Amino acid sequence: MELALETPHLRAVPAEPAPPPAVDASDSDLLVRVADRDRDAFELLYQRYVRSMFGLALRRLRDRQRAEDAVQETFAAVWRSAASYRPERGPAAPWLYAIARNAIVDRFRTQMDTTGEVPEIVAGDPGPADAAESSFVAWRVHRALEELPQREREVVELAYWSGFSQSEVAEYLHIPLGTVKTRTRSALARLADLLEGELT
């Protein structure tokens, strides 16, 4: 940034700005660019992961405000630590999951320190291993949902989380029942492709 001070000043010659990342750039590519302080890549990564990170934080902290804070801290940590990510060691999703989990655990500890509340463990609740497993499943599924085309994602959301029958989905979207079924099948197949080898 240059201020028009009427004084002599040193001026760094800015490097040629990198072109914005492609919308379909991989998460690994984006992280590598974030390590080089690429804000566009950071924004794209944010858009891809904010919902799944918020879901993860909300499951664990059970408080929207604290979950929001944990998400903010997570992305600050991603910005800070992106240079430590090594693409040759594996995909970006588990690395990001670890960053998010650490931020959430920190927030969880703060919550316990300030309130003195020990989380109540109810008989029948999943143990830590099961909880971690289900959290990771939800994390990856929610992230994969972001990859679906809008028309496929909406039939999934209406069918699974709005309680709509297939006929009701068709009526709601003003499309034939056969189209709803085709899109649902396509969505499930696409999810299977996206999650192949990670959860199955």
Added chain:
Amino acid sequence: MTPRFEDLIEGDVTGAERARLEQMHELLVAAGAPPELSPRLESGPTLAMTLSKPHKPFGRRIALLAATVAILAAAFLVGYLAGNRGGGLASARTLTLTGTHAAPSALASLQILPSDTSGNWPMKLAATGLPKLGHKWYYEVFLVRHGKVYAPCGTFIAKGGGRGVNVTLNAPYELEPGDSWIVTRQHWGGHTAGTVVLRPTT
């Protein structure tokens, strides 16, 4: 109510493909609905997220330290010369701001006028290309010092649709060489700087 797989996928899908789709169905049921984002999270990454210093290898830290010392020495020299010329911040100056990813068509100039006798620094912002924001949203100008958001300098809204904005703002703070400004998108009730829409050209 959880949908039944048999109601979603017809009987013509069989064998391994059916098993594969059913597994995804079970994962969706297990994952549950993704949460609704608050306006704060929906609005994108904040400047605060990108202000934290990156972790650098130790060797690079020493090089950075040496570079920092050199820059500080140069900054001191510039400040010393400015002070001795009697100009410095007393004279008007203009910054050019360009739109970020959040407002790629935006462009603005921010003219910092000489301070009044009370120490107010009036400034004139002329911006184009800022989109009209929704209900409960507005733009805010922030003073940035040493790479961090330092203080607010005023708020405004834009009509969008190619119409420009001309507003007069004020920085009631003692300004320093190196101070800069950004414009953010804010939601009512937000207490921190939101998504940056305009930042100084480098």
